[in-house]
Amino acid sequence: MNFLIDAGHTEGRNKGVCFYEGDNNYLFSIELKKELESYGVEVDLTRNKLSDNPTLNQRMNMSDGYDLYLSIHSNASSNDKVRGTEIYDSVTKKNNKLAEKLCEEISIFFNHNNRGVKYKKRSDGNDFWSALRGNAKSSMLLELGFHTNKEDCNMFAKNHTELARLFASVIAKHYNLKKEGVKMRVLRYRSKGDDVKTLQRNLLKAGYALTVDGSFGPNTRRILMTYQRDNGLKVDGICGPNTWASFDKVKSTLEQYWYDKQTKVIKLKRKGVKMVVEVGKQPTESLHSLYNRLSIKPDLMINGGMFGMSNGVSLSYTKSRGKLITKGVYSKWAICQYPDFIKLQGMYWAEKIGDDEKITDAMGAQPSLIIGGKRSIDNTGLDYSFIKYRHPRIALGLTDDYIWVVVVHGRNWLKGYKGATIDELATIGEKLNLTDFINLDGGGSIKVLDGNGKDIEDSPGNRPVDTMICFYKEG
Ligand SMILES: [Zn+2]
Numbered sequence: 001m002n003f004l005i006d007a008g009h010t011e012g013r014n015k016g017v018c019f020y021e022g023d024n025n026y027l028f029s030i031e032l033k034k035e036l037e038s039y040g041v042e043v044d045l046t047r048n049k050l051s052d053n054p055t056l057n058q059r060m061n062m063s064d065g066y067d068l069y070l071s072i073h074s075n076a077s078s079n080d081k082v083r084g085t086e087i088y089d090s091v092t093k094k095n096n097k098l099a100e101k102l103c104e105e106i107s108i109f110f111n112h113n114n115r116g117v118k119y120k121k122r123s124d125g126n127d128f129w130s131a132l133r134g135n136a137k138s139s140m141l142l143e144l145g146f147h148t149n150k151e152d153c154n155m156f157a158k159n160h161t162e163l164a165r166l167f168a169s170v171i172a173k174h175y176n177l178k179k180e181g182v183k184m185r186v187l188r189y190r191s192k193g194d195d196v197k198t199l200q201r202n203l204l205k206a207g208y209a210l211t212v213d214g215s216f217g218p219n220t221r222r223i224l225m226t227y228q229r230d231n232g233l234k235v236d237g238i239c240g241p242n243t244w245a246s247f248d249k250v251k252s253t254l255e256q257y258w259y260d261k262q263t264k265v266i267k268l269k270r271k272g273v274k275m276v277v278e279v280g281k282q283p284t285e286s287l288h289s290l291y292n293r294l295s296i297k298p299d300l301m302i303n304g305g306m307f308g309m310s311n312g313v314s315l316s317y318t319k320s321r322g323k324l325i326t327k328g329v330y331s332k333w334a335i336c337q338y339p340d341f342i343k344l345q346g347m348y349w350a351e352k353i354g355d356d357e358k359i360t361d362a363m364g365a366q367p368s369l370i371i372g373g374k375r376s377i378d379n380t381g382l383d384y385s386f387i388k389y390r391h392p393r394i395a396l397g398l399t400d401d402y403i404w405v406v407v408v409h410g411r412n413w414l415k416g417y418k419g420a421t422i423d424e425l426a427t428i429g430e431k432l433n434l435t436d437f438i439n440l441d442g443g444g445s446i447k448v449l450d451g452n453g454k455d456i457e458d459s460p461g462n463r464p465v466d467t468m469i470c471f472y473k474e475g
Contacts, residue, residue, distance in 0.1 A: 001175060002194075004066040005029045006131060010072040015119065016147025018132055019157050023431050024147070025072045026050050031160040032072070035168035037201065040178040042194050049260050051432070056130045063134030068095075068171070071131040074156060075143040083149045084113030088129055088141040091121045095138035098174045102142070105170050109163060110145055110155050129261060152435040157433045158400065180323035187239040191216040194316040199239050202247040203227055205256070209458045230454055253299045253448055253473050259406070262417045263428060264457055266405040266448060268300050272474040273403060275337040277304065277320045277361040277467060283312025284464035293451040296472065302394065302419055302448040304440040304467030305365045306330060315467045316346060317364025322357075325467075331364025332378055333371070333438055335469070344371065344373055344398060344436035363440075363469050369395060370437035390419035392459065393442040396469070397434035401473060403450060404434060407457040415458075441465065 007029035009022030016024070026047055032475040033043040044066075046052075046059045054062070058387075063069040075086070085106045089099040099117040107114035132139040144163075145152030156163070159466050172178075187199055192215050200220060208223045211241040221457040228235045231246055245401055255267040287301055305316025305328070317334045318325040336345040336359045347364065367378050368389075392411055397404035406428055410419025420428070421441065429437035445465050448457045 001040075001067050002044070002065075003068045003070065003131070004044050004046065004136065005032055005036075006046040006059050006063075006069065006071040008071055010047070011051045014147065016076075016077065017080075017150045017153040019147065019153065019431075019433065021074050021076075021147050024074065024157060027432070028144075028160045028164065029072055031164035032070075032167055034255075034257075035161075035164040038172065039172045039179055041177065042197065051260070058388050060130050060134040063131075063136040063139060066136040067175075068137035068277060069131070069134060069139040069140070071129075071139070071141040072383055073141065073143050073178060074145050074147040074152070076148045077146055078148075079152070080148050082146050082441075083110070083152050084115040085110060085145055086115035086143045087117050088120055088132065088143075089117050090132040090139040091119045091125070091127050093136075093138055094119075095140065098138070098171065101139055101174065102140075102167065105146070105166055106142075106144060106163070109159075109166055112145065113354050114217060115143075132308060147429040161401075177360065186241075187216055189216055189221050189237065195218070203404070206247070206454075209258075214415075226394075229331075230452075249471065254456070256456060259428065259432075260451060262409045262415075264407045265408070265432065266407070266456065267402045268471055268473065270342070270398070270401055270403050273299075273342065274393065274472045274474065275335065275342050275361055275363075276470045276472065277318060277337075277363045278470055279314075279318065279320050279325055279463060279467055280312075281361055284466055284472070286462045286464045287447045287449050287468055288453065288462060289464075290451055290468055294470070298449075298470035299451045299473045300403070300405070300471040302469050303441055303445045303447045303465045304363050304469050306445075307466035312464075312466050316366065316467070317362060318467055319359060319362040322360050328364050329380055330366040332366065333368045333378070334362045334364040335398075335438065337361040342398070342403070344368075344438060345407060346371075363467060365396070365438045365440050367422060368438050369422070370397070370429045370434055373435050375420060375426055375430060379422070387422045390424075391441060391442055392417070392419050392422055392444075392446055393422075393425050394446045394448070394457075395425055395429065395439045399433065399435050404432065404437075406432070406437075407446060407448060408442075409458055417458075440469075 007025035012020050014021035036043045087099045087103045127133045129141050131141050145156050147153045196216050197214040210223050225235050225237045259265045307314045314326050314331050317328040317331040393408040396405045405459045408420040409417035444463045450456045
């Protein structure tokens, strides 16, 4: 089975109450792709980047040969009270049962009107919507709620994963797809095909940066060998039964994807997660070194706030395992671990927070980017070039369900890594609908390790840092 998902419009198009439709469609399409792939479906996108903007004709032509083409949209009305989901099924290649079921389940999920499955044709009898005039076996255009309505807009923005899961399960049932993995052949240099894509996706999921193109070239071989070395497998660059089996064992509590060609997004489900701030061996220590000496390994580990390069003293408010390390000089906000929850806490007076014994661990950072769902950049005390020039950046975000790490790579024009200004970084957080978002120590200090202690961003070097933030998933 192969599906094509078309995220309608493009970046910054069709302003809704809480998102731009073109942005939201794209972000949802990534989640939907991932969920459908877990059923062994090959999924392609008409937009592989937020800013991609194929014409309507190009989108239609791309659908040739796919089993299913889904064009994702949200609806608009001049009446901001109007809510509901409707699906346009192709008039020439009806797939009414699937459309009805999707429409019904989605409407229940949103708790809004089921506006039903619709058929709209031109005078020549062909589909009215160009999206549905291509040569996929089935095509649908989905209007998922109204972005002009507050409830619909928020519901959609905050539930991409859950909605994608629901979609995938309805579609899987219709096509009788099962979650079990497919039997895989042995792949080697110059192999081509869908199973090569699966291998590449597995490597990507395991944290290695590569292109998923279905072609086993020198780059795929090199990365496979690195993976094999990292995971104690025979390093032969051939993907046989042992390597295939190893992908199931990789500790993958993290979700990650490339937001654009220089920005990696890493997500960890917030439920049951505890944060511990660790101070490196004085004056500084690499994340790998700390990871190795921790007896319980974190699921996600990132570098902390800024520190003095000469003496390794933290410039940010830091509390580690119940002990106040320093009040810092730059932090107006800190990520704090309370007994039962993690929160971004304002700390206009560090003394006040320092006295809060309920906080076990805290990492101050600067500047704030988004606070309580609102863009809120406080540049006080930071120099112009730090704010306004493009640098590699790392920032920590929160939503109700997830802890987010956003890494913007920079200083490598060959790879297309240009870095971001503080403003650009905040905009990424807004597009991801983050509730809170704060900048950590970027530049050469950026480092993110997964539960296997492996680098999952794409930054060179291993600069020792002063503080590190560890997230542990319980159970
Ligand atoms: Zn639309």
